[in-house]
């Protein structure tokens with residue numbers, strides 16, 4: 001499904017006042033995973049209190065052992081420090097990478113800013129090699145900006 005068609009649904013989910021914020025984020029994870037072919041695992045990590053680590057808040061896809069990721073470790077931990085999108089066309093080419101499943105070929109992580117501070121990120125794993133384009137980056141930036149409004 002084209003990204004533009006999903007935007008109204010994302011906004012509508014975020015405005016669902018009778019769901020908790022985590023439940024709204026979880027719904028978004030499922031909608032993205034189910035609507036976009038090359039999204040096989042979708043999750044939101046956030047800074048864990050005052051600790052220099054990320055904590056998985058909610059996700060759609062296979063269960064992962066990596067609920068806590070120290071800053072600097074893996075693709076996610078690097079984005080916590082760099083404040084920049086990280087597109088990985090081939091995860092096997094990365095030295096600093098945390099494998100969640102042998103099926104994963106590629107990954108994209110986009111930081112989530114609240115009042116200019118990098119407080120978390122959306123993380124997508126794909127079983128397809130090199131599927132992510134700038135369109136994914138713009139779309140995921142849009143989602144994070146909308147999510148930030150309800151945090």
Ligand code: SME
Nearest residue numbers: 064074075076097098100
């Ligand atoms: N691959 C990530 C770890 C999180 S899993 O993708 C769910 C990384 O290298 O940071």
